[in-house]
Amino acid sequence: MAEDRRTRRSRRALGAALVELVLERGFTALTxxxxxxxxxxxxxxFYAHFRDKEDLFARVTADLLAGLAERLAPVVADSAIGFTGKPVLEMLRHAREERDLYRIVLRGEGDGKPLQMFVDACARATAEEFRARAERNAVQPRIDPELLARVWVGEQIAVLRWWVEQETLSLPAEEVVRMLLDLAMHGRYWASGFEPPA
Amino acid sequence: MAEDRRTRRSRRALGAALVELVLERGFTALTxxxxxxxxxxxxxxFYAHFRDKEDLFARVTADLLAGLAERLAPVVADSAIGFTGKPVLEMLRHAREERDLYRIVLRGEGDGKPLQMFVDACARATAEEFRARAERNAVQPRIDPELLARVWVGEQIAVLRWWVEQETLSLPAEEVVRMLLDLAMHGRYWASGFEPPA
DNA sequence: GCCAGTTACAGACAGACTGTTCATTAGCCA
DNA sequence: TGGCTAATGAACAGTCTGTCTGTAACTGGC
Incomplete structure (x- = not known):
């Protein structure tokens, strides 16, 4: 008797409706x-299940994050040594499947709170990853890992957003990952076509 | 007779009140x-000057952007050759002066629309800068300049946000710029303490 | 300093949306 | 099938919106 079918139906329908409508008209415009x-x-x-529309949005976002975490868990364990890009690739795949939701979250709908949930979750995981990796390999970070995580996540989010907003997902996820890896390796100076100055 | 003093007084007071209150309670919670x-x-x-609170917020943000552009104009011309970091430094100084406003904009208040204005303005300017610089120095970008601009701006925004959200602005702006420059030069791999693999 | 023109004001207004309650109906699961 | 739970539609007061008054206060030019 895990959950009444009616309950599931209602919740699902409301969540789907929210996503559709936010995409069409924006969150604040909705009733x-x-x-x-x-x-x-x-x-x-509606009020039997959610306090208000913010609550609904928050739960939909939380579900998305949970789904992402589930998919990321096995992959993260494997990439403990360096920047393999596997977790990012997995996130891009997830984003391709849940594209509409990613879009509205990354647009900062809902006063940016769902986005904040998303960013904070990523930043926390990344910072922890950085810390652990530095310790395991006994290297000294040249820049505060906390800040570095923010930068890394900010970069990923920017790319992710750019990617999901494209009408056709013409650039394959693997290409995007390669570019991000190149950036992480060589820096933006290199990416822009210059050789780094001595 | 440029503008009636009463008009100026009312507009200023309303803008300042908005910023204060958004900081305290968040945009959507406001009446x-x-x-x-x-x-x-x-x-x-209020309604004699603005259509609604979104309108007020949009104008406040537009003013901020105009102010930033004004301060950036002379600096950008000078830094045409490489990544000098001068424009970023100027932005950080601006952010220190208008800290409250930067905070609420970067938090994505107002459904992320003011933030979008901000990001888009930065991204457009940066992409143009990249394009011009590549042409002037006759180098071939290794990554789509459009995407590169998004990445660069995403990174800046992430750092900027981290910086203005600190209770004390303990880290001086010059330090932040140095870190960003290091990242742009050597890449994140370097920053995390590793030597780039061959 | 006065005067015409503009702005600010308080109050009232209908309309929309919110969040809650309730009696009734419909659907589920064992 | 029968007992339980969820869904329904309708009604409710309360809040916020955006607009519109007539009146009072102020401003800038003369």
Whole structure:
């Protein structure tokens, strides 16, 4: 008796409706009634499941993050040595599947709070990864790992957003990962075509 | 007769009140009445100047961007050759002066729209800069300049946000610029303490 | 300093949206 | 099938919005 089918149906429909509508009109423009109408659910039912539309959005985002974490877990363990790019690749694949949701989250809909959840989760994981890796390999970071994680995540998010916003996902995920790896290795100076000055 | 003093007073007060209140309670939580009350202005007066609170926020952000552009103009001309970091330094100084506003914009308040204005403005300028520089020095970018600009801006924004959110601005702007330059030069691999593999 | 023109003001207004409650109906699962 | 739980539609007060008054206060030019 894990969960009543009616409950599942309602929640799913409301979540899907939210995503559709945010994509069409933006989060703030939406009414609870808009959402319930699209989901074909009574307004009273909405309030039986969620406090308000922010709550719904937060849960949808949390589910997305949970799904991402689940997919990342096995991959992260493997890439403990260096920047293999495997976790990033897995995230890009996830983003391709859940493209609409990624879009609205990365656009900062909902006062940027879902995005913050996303960024903070990534930053925390990355910082921890950096710390552990430095210790394991006994190297001294040249830049505060906390800040470095923020930078790394900021970069990933920027690329991710650019990627999911393209009408056709013409550039394959593998290409994107390669570019990010090149950047991490050689720096932006190299990427822009210059040889680093002596 | 450029502008009536009363007009100026009202607009300024409303803008300042908005910034204060967003910092305290977040944008969506605010009421037009909250803002007018804090600004000590009649509610009707608000609507004489702005369509709604989004409009007010958008104008405040636009003013900020205009101010930034003004300060950046002379500096950008000088740094045409390479990554001197001067424009970034100037932006950091601007951010220190307008710290509260930078904070709320970078947090993505207002459905991320002001942030988008900010990011897009930066990205456009940066991409143009990259393009011009590559042409002037006759080098071939190794990565799509459009994407490179997004990455660069994403990185800057991440650092900027981290910086303005610190309670004390303990790390001087010059230090931050140095770190960003190091990253641009040598890449993140270097920054994390590793020597780049052959 | 006065005066015409503009702005600020308080209050009132309908309309929309919110979040809650309730009695009733429909669907589920064992 | 029967007991339980969720969904429904309708109604509710309360809040916020955006607009529109007539009146009072101020401003800048003369």
């Amino acid at each position: 609870v009634e808009d959402i319930t109408e699209r989901a074909d659910v009574a307004r009273a039912t | 037009v009445e909250d803002i007018t009350e804090r600004a000590d202005v009649a509610r009707a007066t």
